[in-house]
Amino acid sequence: MRIDCDVLIIGGGPAGLCAARSLLGTGLKVLILERDPFLGGQLLKQTHMFFGSKEQYAGTRGFEIGQILTREVQASPNITVMLETVASGYYPEENFILALEKEKKLYQVYFKKVIVATGASEKSLLFEGNDLPGIYGAGAVQTLMNMYGVMPGKDIIMIGSGNIGLIVSYQLLQAGVKVKAILEAAPTVGGYFVHAAKVSRMGIPIFTQTTVKRALGRNALEGVEIVSLDSKWQYVPGTERKWPCDTLCLAVGLSPMSELLWQFQCEMRYVSELGGYVAKRNPFMQTTHPDVYIAGDVSGVEEASSAMLEGTIAGFAVSKALHKMLDSVDQVIQNSQTFLDEMHVGTIGEKIRNGLAKVEVDVCL
Amino acid sequence: MFIKNGYLDIDELGERMPSEERFEQGPVAILECIQQIPCNPCQNACSRGAILPFQSINDTPTIDMDKCNGCGNCISACPGLAIFVVWKNYNQENSLIKLPLELLPFPEEGDSVELMNRKGEKVGTGKVIKVQKTKQNSKSRVIWVEVPKKLAMDVRHVARSNNHEK
Numbered sequence: 001m002r003i004d005c006d007v008l009i010i011g012g013g014p015a016g017l018c019a020a021r022s023l024l025g026t027g028l029k030v031l032i033l034e035r036d037p038f039l040g041g042q043l044l045k046q047t048h049m050f051f052g053s054k055e056q057y058a059g060t061r062g063f064e065i066g067q068i069l070t071r072e073v074q075a076s077p078n079i080t081v082m083l084e085t086v087a088s089g090y091y092p093e094e095n096f097i098l099a100l101e102k103e104k105k106l107y108q109v110y111f112k113k114v115i116v117a118t119g120a121s122e123k124s125l126l127f128e129g130n131d132l133p134g135i136y137g138a139g140a141v142q143t144l145m146n147m148y149g150v151m152p153g154k155d156i157i158m159i160g161s162g163n164i165g166l167i168v169s170y171q172l173l174q175a176g177v178k179v180k181a182i183l184e185a186a187p188t189v190g191g192y193f194v195h196a197a198k199v200s201r202m203g204i205p206i207f208t209q210t211t212v213k214r215a216l217g218r219n220a221l222e223g224v225e226i227v228s229l230d231s232k233w234q235y236v237p238g239t240e241r242k243w244p245c246d247t248l249c250l251a252v253g254l255s256p257m258s259e260l261l262w263q264f265q266c267e268m269r270y271v272s273e274l275g276g277y278v279a280k281r282n283p284f285m286q287t288t289h290p291d292v293y294i295a296g297d298v299s300g301v302e303e304a305s306s307a308m309l310e311g312t313i314a315g316f317a318v319s320k321a322l323h324k325m326l327d328s329v330d331q332v333i334q335n336s337q338t339f340l341d342e343m344h345v346g347t348i349g350e351k352i353r354n355g356l357a358k359v360e361v362d363v364c365l
Numbered sequence: 366m367f368i369k370n371g372y373l374d375i376d377e378l379g380e381r382m383p384s385e386e387r388f389e390q391g392p393v394a395i396l397e398c399i400q401q402i403p404c405n406p407c408q409n410a411c412s413r414g415a416i417l418p419f420q421s422i423n424d425t426p427t428i429d430m431d432k433c434n435g436c437g438n439c440i441s442a443c444p445g446l447a448i449f450v451v452w453k454n455y456n457q458e459n460s461l462i463k464l465p466l467e468l469l470p471f472p473e474e475g476d477s478v479e480l481m482n483r484k485g486e487k488v489g490t491g492k493v494i495k496v497q498k499t500k501q502n503s504k505s506r507v508i509w510v511e512v513p514k515k516l517a518m519d520v521r522h523v524a525r526s527n528n529h530e531k
Contacts, residue, residue, distance in 0.1 A: 189369070192400065196367070
């Protein structure tokens with residue numbers, strides 16, 4: 001079946017929802033494709049209060065931000081949402097996206113502009129026995145625990161002290177799960193100090209320069225062998241020790257889900273600071289393909305606050321490109337760009353700044 | 366070192382550590398936020414203007430301890446749960462600490478609780494004076510706990526004692 005829209009938004013997470021919200025009242029026909037049975041993306045799993053400033057819902061819990069954005073989008077007559085619908089490919093000959101709804105209905109979706117907000121997928125770690133039941137990605141643990149109320153295990157070791165590793169450890173403690181330790185391969189804690197301080201004062205030790213060497217157990221995880229790392233990230237012989245646990249949670253980073261952008265033949269670049277391959281784009285989130293915009297983790301793995309700003313910029317930029325914009329569009333875009341730049345100031349933002357410098361180009365709007 | 370262990374050493378507080386004279390004057394907020402991150406809700410939380418306006422969203426907060434009266438409104442405004450109020454000379458033997466808690470079941474007023482330091486070590490027992498529900502955030506509580514004076518700058522978390530479990 002054929003569907004026509006002005007703006008196609010692929011992904012209904014924080015970036016996609018903010019992009020859609022920027023198109024409210026423009027009269028443009030907007031379609032959101034969301035793979036899950038609900039809107040909100042990763043926001044729905046976030047039980048902690050968000051950082052940032054008031055304009056980015058600082059102090060509000062992530063899932064509540066998801067609910068606010070979802071309500072705004074659902075109340076809008078010019079926005080249609082298709083849930084449980086996967087954008088499975090781009091067909092350049094006819095210029096449509098093939099969408100599969102609920103694993104049975106196929107649609108050819110024609111559009112004038114597309115905003116790709118597909119997010120990121122979890123990275124894994126290579127070690128002996130890493131396929132044993134009981135070894136999860138941190139996102140899976142959050143989904144089980146915070147969306148479905150299922151306890152993933154009783155006795156957990158966390159790998160990775162970035163914000164996700166720290167936040168999921170804290171959520172596990174809140175749910176009454178025992179977190180034995182957080183292991184970090186790098187010499188320093190990766191995430192925000194305030195997140196580390198919360199788990200530390202609850203008695204969870206963080207071991208830096210330490211990683212998992214192999215998983216122990218026959219039919220399911222029974223423990224892990226951990227090992228210290230030297231300054232060149234090599235195992236220090238003789239430091240192996242075995243710890244019992246029934247669950248190992250991997251929070252070792254995310255990688256942008258950029259498959260559709262390859263199909264659009266956007267110019268791509270591998271940028272390790274941003275998590276993998278990302279499309280080059282201008283300050284309006286427009287890629288080297290003039291009809292394709294990006295926002296959120298697919299444009300470089302960051303925080304949800306950045307994803308919301310990028311979505312806002314992309315949405316307004318598209319409204320301008322289609323000549324259906326608010327009078328204040330330039331000002332609104334500029335405000336969001338300023339907020340986004342401010343988030344990248346300082347030592348924590350340094351890595352992102354370096355990464356963005358490699359993909360920001362002056363392609364014209 | 367916070368960057369290595371995940372918790373700060375007391376000297377890493379720097380200027381955020383009140384002087385003995387300031388402690389003499391009554392309760393005061395301790396902003397244990399020492400790393401630049403993009404976050405600024407605390408600057409609007411204080412009705413007395415004791416938390417100074419930020420130049421950049423990445424600034425760490427600066428407090429004017431002469432303006433602070435230790436009311437604790439900033440505690441629940443901090444998404445990082447990094448603000449505490451210490452009233453050192455609460456009475457002859459004890460100090461009062463106000464700290465944020467997001468852990469169910471909450472302790473109740475009058476409960477005896479285990480006192481934990483920044484590292485999560487149990488350092489003593491204290492008494493819950495008040496369990497404060499705040500407007501800004503209904504899901505967490507600010508716990509007022511009475512602790513021995515010498516632990517005023519160590520205790521940053523409380524846990525329900527095992528004998529309280531029903």
